Amino acid sequence: MSAPFQIFTARVLPANLQFDVEGDLTLLEAADLGRVQLPSSCRNGTCRTCMCQLVSGEVTYTVEWPGLSAEEKAEGLVLPCVARPLTDVVLMQAAATAG
Numbered sequence: 001m002s003a004p005f006q007i008f009t010a011r012v013l014p015a016n017l018q019f020d021v022e023g024d025l026t027l028l029e030a031a032d033l034g035r036v037q038l039p040s041s042c043r044n045g046t047c048r049t050c051m052c053q054l055v056s057g058e059v060t061y062t063v064e065w066p067g068l069s070a071e072e073k074a075e076g077l078v079l080p081c082v083a084r085p086l087t088d089v090v091l092m093q094a095a096a097t098a099g
């Protein structure tokens with residue numbers, strides 16, 4: 001028995017914007033549907049424009065090797081355009097952490 005359709009909640013800091021992620025949408029697709037604007041460009045995991053810090057929760061990737069190094073992944077950086085949540089997630093926009 002498996003749940004056919006899961007909905008997770010994603011929150012984006014520091015603006016504290018929240019949106020739902022339904023089915024197998026990526027975080028970026030769900031943000032678009034939820035009218036939450038996240039920076040993006042390539043939408044295929046290579047340009048890193050959308051990069052965020054995963055503050056809490058877990059994600060899986062739709063591509064085998066998203067454009068992150070093993071160290072960056074270990075630090076909790078994620079690419080929302082190719083990441084699907086496995087739990088509720090909290091993201092910190094990378095631009096906000098850089099400064």
Ligand code: FES
Binds near residue numbers: 050
């Ligand atoms: S939009 Fe290019 S890596 Fe996410």
